[in-house]
Amino acid sequence: MAVNEHYASLSNVLFTTAIATYSVAMILYAAEYAFGRRGRVASTTPAASRSLVGAAGSGADANGAGSGGRGISVVVPPENSITASGVRHGSAGDRFGQLAVLVTVLGALLHGASVTLRGVAADRIPWGNMYEFATLVGLIAVLAFLVVLARAPQIRYLGLFVMLPVILVMFLAGTVWYAKDAPLVPALQSYWLAIHVTLAATSEGILLTSAVLTGLFLIRNRYDKLAAAHALTDSTEPMKVRFPVSLGARMPAPETLDRVAYRTVAFAFPLYTCGVIAGAIWAEAAWGRYWGWDPKETWAFIAWVIYACYLHARATAGWKGSRAAWINLLGFGAMTFNFFVVNVVISGLHSYAGLN
Numbered sequence: 001m002a003v004n005e006h007y008a009s010l011s012n013v014l015f016t017t018a019i020a021t022y023s024v025a026m027i028l029y030a031a032e033y034a035f036g037r038r039g040r041v042a043s044t045t046p047a048a049s050r051s052l053v054g055a056a057g058s059g060a061d062a063n064g065a066g067s068g069g070r071g072i073s074v075v076v077p078p079e080n081s082i083t084a085s086g087v088r089h090g091s092a093g094d095r096f097g098q099l100a101v102l103v104t105v106l107g108a109l110l111h112g113a114s115v116t117l118r119g120v121a122a123d124r125i126p127w128g129n130m131y132e133f134a135t136l137v138g139l140i141a142v143l144a145f146l147v148v149l150a151r152a153p154q155i156r157y158l159g160l161f162v163m164l165p166v167i168l169v170m171f172l173a174g175t176v177w178y179a180k181d182a183p184l185v186p187a188l189q190s191y192w193l194a195i196h197v198t199l200a201a202t203s204e205g206i207l208l209t210s211a212v213l214t215g216l217f218l219i220r221n222r223y224d225k226l227a228a229a230h231a232l233t234d235s236t237e238p239m240k241v242r243f244p245v246s247l248g249a250r251m252p253a254p255e256t257l258d259r260v261a262y263r264t265v266a267f268a269f270p271l272y273t274c275g276v277i278a279g280a281i282w283a284e285a286a287w288g289r290y291w292g293w294d295p296k297e298t299w300a301f302i303a304w305v306i307y308a309c310y311l312h313a314r315a316t317a318g319w320k321g322s323r324a325a326w327i328n329l330l331g332f333g334a335m336t337f338n339f340f341v342v343n344v345v346i347s348g349l350h351s352y353a354g355l356n
Contacts, residue, residue: 007121008181014114015135019170021107022142026163028100033157033250036093097156101149104142104159111139121181127197128184130343134173136197138166140205144264148209152260155252161212192282199275204335206268207307210261211332214325216247217257221322223248258325262314265328269307276300299338306331 115135119126127136145162149155184193222245230239241248251257279300280290291297310327313319319327 003181003183004121007117011114011117011121011181014110014117015170015174018107018111018114019167019174021103021110022163022167022170025100025103025107026160026167028096028103029157029160029163032093032097032100033160036091036096036157093157100159101146101156104146104163108139108142108146111135111142115139118181122183124184125194125197127201128188128193129177129179131173131177131179133197133201134169134177134339136201137205137208138169138173140202141166141208144206144209148260148264152256154256155213155260157250158213158216158252161216162209165208165212187286190282190286192278192285196275196278196282199271199278203268203272203275204339206264207272207332207335210264210268211329213257213261213264214328214332216251217254217261218322218325218329219244220248220251220254220257221325223251224254254321258320261325261328265307266311269311272304272307276304295342296338299334299342303331303334303338306334 115126115132118132127133141162145159149159223241226241226245227239279297283292283297284290306327310324310331313327314324
């Protein structure tokens with residue numbers, strides 16, 4: 001069937017518009033992060049009348065009592081004037097955050113329309129090459145963040161850090177991995193494509209969001225440790241930390257980041273598992289064997305094992321905090337290697353990236 005060039009062209013326009021819209025949303029999230037977030041550590045001073053940013057093992061109470069009566073102090077506005085995301089109602093930061101969410105939803109609608117029109121143009125499911133897969137992963141990551149945001153509105157301004165990798169992936173998809181809309185190659189003309197790739201892209205988009213939150217957890221956790229150590233000193237100088245640890249001053253509580261990151265992995269892992277199983281069944285139908293240790297299969301299995309270890313460690317060994325977080329990031333690293341390197345550099349039976 002011939003490709004409908006009008007729909008294909010419109011899909012490309014919507015794709016570019018979605019990137020621009022996400023960029024605007026990222027700027028708005030950055031504005032909320034910079035100007036609206038309460039609880040920024042300002043200085044290290046005697047904190048008799050201020051709230052202490054505590055950390056485990058600091059030995060200080062809520063009134064700043066502890067080693068020398070000094071603490072990392074913040075000015076906390078009245079609670080009834082604060083939104084769930086930690087911003088004053090009606091403040092510039094609150095308005096920036098609300099507008100950022102609306103713009104993100106608009107970007108997701110444009111993004112989804114672009115994906116849909118690409119499929120309509122060629123009368124097929126629109127994820128048959130690397131460009132289309134990356135586009136779908138980016139869309140799922142944004143939708144996953146919006147769902148998480150509905151359950152945990154206090155992390156709204158962290159959309160800044162979610163939008164950044166999504167925009168990067170979409171930029172690479174549109175410039176480096178782009179392939180003209182065309183019918184599927186014969187090897188992909190199977191209903192298993194819809195099952196296998198949909199499960200894989202959905203799980204990987206959700207895991208991208210989890211990886212971002214995990215990275216932010218590590219930053220906040222490190223910041224809290226430095227703040228606790230600084231509070232035990234007699235220094236009256238403000239605590240000095242380098243980038244990116246300095247970002248931790250405006251992060252949500254590490255427990256919140258860790259909990260949300262864990263729950264997103266717990267949700268995505270069964271989808272990823274079903275995607276791997278569906279791929280094995282499809283491989284048997286196409287190549288006469290379920291598993292052949294093709295590079296793509298091997299790295300998909302490595303990522304699966306790492307994520308299984310992460311969930312097992314959290315559920316049975318009681319691992320929390322930095323140790324478990326690094327396992328989570330290692331799993332995402334294996335998945336990223338599978339996408340960026342195996343698809344492009346290493347040849348195998350899964351060579352359907354659509355790159356020249």
